[in-house]
Amino acid sequence: MTKLFLLAGALLCATAVKAQQSPMKLMACEGKAQGTYYIVKYLSADTTSLQPRIDSIFHVIDQSLSLYKPGSVINQFNETGRVQMDAHMKAVIEKALSTNKATNGLFDITVKPLVYLWGFGVTKPGFKGVPPTDSIKAARTLVGSRYLRVKGNELYTIKKGVQIDCNGIAQGYTVDVIGHFLASLGIENYLVDVGGELCAHGHNHLHKVWSVGIERPSPGDTTYEPVQGLVRLPDKGIATSGNYRRFFDLGRTRFAHTIHPLTGIALHNNIISVTVIAKDCFTADAFDNPLILMGVDKGMAFIDRHPEYGLEAIYIYKDKDGTIKETFSKGFKQYMEF
DSSP: OHHHHHHHHHHHHHHHHHHHHSOOEEEEEEEEETTEEEEEEEEESOOSOOHHHHHHHHHHHHHHHOTTSTTOHHHHHHHHSEEEOOHHHHHHHHHHHHHHHHTTTSSOGGGHHHHHHTTOSSSOOSSOSSOOHHHHHHHHTTOOGGGEEEETTEEEESSTTOOOOOHHHHHHHHHHHHHHHHHHTTOOOEEEEETTEEEEESBOTTSSBOEEEEEEOOTTOSSOOOEEEEEEOSSOEEEEEESSSSEEEETTEEEESOBOTTTOOBOOSSEEEEEEEESSHHHHHHHHHHHHHHOHHHHHHHHHHOGGGOOEEEEEEEOTTSOEEEEEOTTGGGGEEO
């Protein structure tokens, strides 16, 4: 008994010495990718920078899903109507089609002709402002995930001219891919942020659950001067859709880059933003656009009716009198640090 106790004590001492020799350090990588910034933070005893490998992940995903990359897999599809998908594109397409079905068409990657028509695409139309009604009507004839088919690794369309735009979901997917990469290296504590879409796992260097900032209105505000609110992310993903990033104003109406795929009209309701928490960033990013199109009441009802998606959300919006307000889903407040 004594020998066993002494041996166990020696092992504990050796482990403690090893831990002292290799303390976990907070590491950070940051840069630009996918038209925005990225920041990756993680705890590791190895101080070798992972930046080159993270940049490589962005490069590979861009070769698959970027509309800005000539020859990318998605651009090949948009040019020919048929393509052999790689693993990244297949994962995104499958998620997009399932989300399209779940939201009755409010999430639709075939919305590309409308996105470009409204001036939010890679190329700009030859006019500014609201597109002509007949142009919207013509573009809508090419919108509908019902025109897409997947057979094995092949994606094709049954209607000529149908094109896809995965920007409404690709960043959330990329966030999770980077998170899985870190986990594959044995890194258990990390935070990944790509343009405000994030996932977190474990704890930070202060041994606390990772916290991220979101913009919230001051009580009774009518001008939307946001203050910072903190959200805890215990092994969750978070994504935000809003009308304050890409938009144009026409008179007193603000048209945002989120296009309603069933009407062809750019978002111009009273919603300022919706922030969604889910089990992963891929899911949160998939549902943030449909939820902002639904509006507060229908969006909250959707979350309540579909617990299988694990969604929680906060809406920030203007009331009828112009006052900025916020509405939480039932479970969102547990993540807030007021």
